[in-house]
Every structure is written in C-alpha cells, then in structure tokens.
Amino acid sequence: MTHDDTTAGAVDGPGGTPPGPSPVRPEPNVTPAAPSPAADSDAAPSPAADADARLAPAVTEATPPPAVAVLPPELAGAARTLFGDRIELAAAYAELLATDGVLRGLIGPREAPRIWDRHLLNCAAVAERIPEGATVLDVGSGAGLPGLVLAIARPDLTVTLIEPLARRTSFLIEAVQHLGLTKMVRVFRGRADEAANGSTGVGPLSGDVVTARAVAPLDRLSTWCLPLAVRGGRLIALKGASAADEVAEHAQTVARLGGGEPEVHRCGEGVIDPPTTVVEIVRERMVGPGRPKAAKRSGGGRPRRR
Template sequence: MTDVDLTADPLHDSPALREFFGDSYDRVARFAVMLADQGVLRGLIGPREVPRLWERHILNSAAVVPFLGEGTIVDIGSGAGLPGMVVAAMLPERSVVLVEPMERRTQWLFESAKECGIDNVTVVRGRAEEVDEVVEADVITARAVASIDKLVKWSAPLLSPSGEMVLLKGRSAGDELERGKYVLRKHGLVGSVHEAPTLEGLEATTVVRLQRQG
C-alpha cells in the first residue's frame, strides 16, 4: 500500500495538516492512505472522492472532536470509519465503539484499525436499535446516516443517563431540528447547531449537539 492515490489531494502531507492533527497525525494519515487505497474497491467512497479525501472526509470527521465531552464514544453507522476511526485516532485515550450492520464494512473497520495502530476501538455489528443491551454511550456520533429524528429514535436508548448526541450535518441542520422537535422532546433532548472550523480557508463543518433537558 502506498500513498500514490492521495497525491492528487492538495492537502495531503501538508504542514497545515500536520499542525492541525499534531501527535495524532501519523495514525490519521495511515487511515487516510488506507481509505484512498481500498475505499473505492470496497465501495466505501466514490472514485471522485480520493482527490478531496482530506477536506471532504477526514477533516470533516475531525471537526466533531472538540464537541465530544467525556466518556465512551459510540459511532452509529460507521461505514468507512467516518467519523469513528478518525475520532479514535485523534483521541487514543478514549474508548470508541463503532456500530455497523454490514458485515463487509465491519471487516473493513477491524482491518483498518489493526493496520493503522488504532487500538482503542471496538467494532459491534448491528443496527443502533439492535445493540442497546451491549452498548452504552456517553456520546453518540453519526455522519451521513439518517435524519435527526430517525437517529434519535434509533440511538437515544443507547445513551447513558447524562449522555448526549453530537452529529455531523449539512446546511439544513436547523430545518432538521425543527422537523424532529417532537421526537427530541419525547426523549428529553434539546438541540443546538454549531459551526466547527478546521483549516483556514476551508468551509466550517456543521455540528448538531443534542443534550439532555435541564
């Protein structure tokens, strides 16, 4: 495996990336290289995604880290490992659980964690609504999985009594919150929308934080 497929990405191996990720850069970069090398073949990313992998996927995932509070992090619908693998690489002291229903994707998560030296992850195969007896989260993350109301219905039962959800969303996050307000109220959650910047000159990522009322 080489990084040849990532050389088209103008950010790859840049000083700005190294400064942003600090001590976690090597782990994150190994994962990025592996995703570029195998992601298209395994159906994890599209062929046009590789030249913008760092901005569109890795940095977008990394933007959630400052919002993750304390305790066990559970990434719902991990898929390619976004944001879960990036989060685990950046927070090696935290326990990160990757929940993914598709067998071929859980295999990818196992392999990439081992290959990249990211040893603080646990991979659980199943849908969020199926794993509440074996998974408890202090913080739940998700990216490009479902609308907020659906994510809350599926995932809220996994939350610890003081747990929260921190979701990566697009520009319509406010509208999603409005549409999901009755589901949030049912589960005792209050939502807020935040901008999460990464590198200078790049568009900020939108993060939705769902916290317990009171």
C-alpha cells in the same frame, strides 16, 4: 478463513465463528477477512443495505486505479492542528480509504482526491465537542467516518464503531488492526437499536457521546441514538446545510425521546473551510421504548381478533 456474514453480531476469530453472537470485538483476535462479494447480499434487505448500494459503486474494469490520498499542501496546516502528532496515523488511514476502501466499494473513486478535506478534516473537527476521556459510539460508521477519525485524532477516547453491514465491518476490523488501534476501538456489527437493547447478545451498549454522519434524518437518528447515550450524554450529528431546518422540523420528536433542546454548532472554525456543522442533543431524560398500542376492545371487553 470463512466469514459468517449472515449473522448480525457474529465475530470472526482465529478458529472460525465462535458459538453465539458477540459483536463487540476484542480486535487482537480478529483475523483479517477477505471481502466477500456475497457478504452483504446475504444480509436481510434493509434501509442500511439500500444505503450501501448507493455508496458502493460496482468496481468494474473501467474503474480507474485508486489514487493515493496525498495531503494537499493547502490543508497541511489544518491537518496538523486537528491531528497533532497523530498526523502520520491519519495519513495511513487516508491511504487505506483511497486504496482498499475504493477497491472494496466503500467509498466512490471520485472521493479519493477529496479524502482529506471532505472526510478526515471534516470529521476530526468534531473532536472539539467531545470531552476528555469520553466513551464514543459511532452509529453507521460505514468506512469509519467519523468514529475512526476521532479515535485517530484523540487517543484519550474509547470508540465503538456500530455498523450493520458485513462488508463494512470487515473493512473496519482490518483498518483498526492496520492502524494499531485495537486497544481503543471496537467494532460492533449490528444496528443501533440492537446495540442499545443488547438483543444480539452483547451489550446493551452506552456511551458519553454518540456520533453519526450521513445516517438518517434527525428524528430517526434520535430514535436510534439517544438510547445509546448515558443520561447527560449527547448525540452529535454531523449535518450540513440542513441542520437548522432539521432542528425546527424534529424538535418535538427529540423532546418526546428525552432529548434536550437541539443546538447547532460549527466545529473547526478558523481551521477548516467550511467548518463542520453539527446538531447536538443532550439526553436529559431516560425514556424507554414506546409501549405498543393496546388492542381495541370490543363491546364484550375482549381484545378484538385480527
């Protein structure tokens, strides 16, 4: 099957690329695509592409074979607490990340032994902040973190994974199928702003909760993510030690975007060590996109020519 990697929002179906972009994918119709080395290089250069280059070390002959992500015995209790009877599904995803995810350059080979603590448990802990039955949009999912983990831990959620890079969305589509999550998880190929304004022909999308991990500083993240939240909905940004500093630095921008006072919470306390730190921002007011500045007027009152 060919895969149209150049069109943001294009969907692969059994018959090839359907006319017109339709990035929210009803997964049962998606045929797994072989990763194309040219996929991301076809896309326009973007900060996302830069991030991809940083996250995706070239797989060379020297790259060690991927390790299978065995759940370390000391983390078994936490994993059972956070995933409950979905722990086998979590294990299947961990293995997919440690094998295919590494081979396809979505996570570094050194991450494989740390998949449970640094990725799965760290992300699953955030589920405690998400209301029952919520619709969740995960911005910049990458290989599915935290969105796919939340879908595994919480079968009551409906999750959309928002990711602009083709190589990553191919992996996500296949992972969702492999894990049997096609009814509750969709993959949107495009940027957060495209998801919010519907410019790819799908949407606009919105959800009760917008999650993001390792995507951007809080001001940029709020610009991208708050428009995706319903009024009264919230952004939950997974942040590390920088959380309090980012809140102090960007609170004014957040307020200008219609967000409430950012709050810092620690998730998974008493279950994982360290707990996951999140910044939570409620979308209190609906603020539209800023108006472009009016052209300066010359003496004659006409807009000045550039």
